[in-house]
Amino acid sequence: MKALSLFFCLFLGSLGSSAQSTDNHLTVLGDASEEVPADQATLNVNLSYSDEKDITLVYEQHKTGRERLMALLTELRVPAKDIQLLQLMVRKERDFSMGGGGMGQPVEKFKGYQRIAIKFDDLKRYAQVQQRLASDGFIDLSSVFSVSNQREIELRLSDLAIAKAKEKAERMAKAISRTIKRVVRIGDIEETEAIGYVRANQNNIYMNSYTMDVNRPVSTIAQQFRLTTSVKVVFEMN
Structure with a gap:
């Protein structure tokens, strides 16, 4: 049993700050991103x-x-x-x-x-x-420049981030011969955990502005956006 506990601790450590565990709960971070072209100006x-x-x-x-x-x-x-x-x-x-x-x-x-x-x-x-x-x-x-279907993209990325968190949690639970029972809570990641993540609700994430240079073709202006959503999911284990 000690060897199993040690293995689980090492497994968590290898994932860094992306997961935390208590006796019966497992907290996992999930993220999803997508390259989206602007379609409005x-x-x-x-x-x-x-x-x-x-x-x-x-x-x-x-x-x-x-x-x-x-x-x-x-x-x-x-x-x-x-x-x-x-x-x-x-x-x-x-x-x-x-x-x-x-x-x-x-x-x-x-x-x-x-x-x-x-x-x-x-x-x-x-x-x-x-x-x-x-x-x-x-x-x-x-x-x-902006993206018209902002809300639709937010929802799709949120679902994908949650699915990734669930997949990660199932692998971790399996490592200690346990299973995931249910989702207890879903929320945004904390600011202290946001290193390396882009918040989904960050201001103007769907907008890119520039001052025009008459000698600069519009094709050279960045019109592609990388949108990222990050979530924290708390699971209850069997």
Whole structure:
């Protein structure tokens, strides 16, 4: 019996922190991952205009730029429901650049900012619109890629992680001539146990953003995500 207990301790030690055992319970960590391509994108067009003296000129410049952008999107047949105009913000700033009165002599000016977000469910269509906007002078662009079926992937990976934990627990129980009776509890792994794991609920795990370089082809932007789910499962043994 001592030899059997020693064997079980060595078996647990070989698995590191992925399993813990009490007299009648066995705690096992399971994980699953999947490479998933992005299938959605949001293209952000950032409008910015300024004037040193007249704030009304800033509003007029924004109105002109916004109307030109909307006309171009209409020409490109982008549905209005996929376009979101964020609120225009205008404020007074100090310009410390060399052209603003010389080094150490800041010039105050009025500056306006507005973002227009365009959503796409087709990445080929996204690339076409992006390139057309850039060629027409809208070069302050940023993008966010995402995965549409996020919840479905989470559930599938969770089921797979639990199945792997059960398989591991059955091997360990068999090593000491016991069997798994039932699952007692399923939960996320603790932070102290998360080394080497990526939490399934980590913020923005399904999103990848970048600021556009007009000379950089969209095909060079990372659009692949490695999604990982980790769980802790407590089993009761017979």
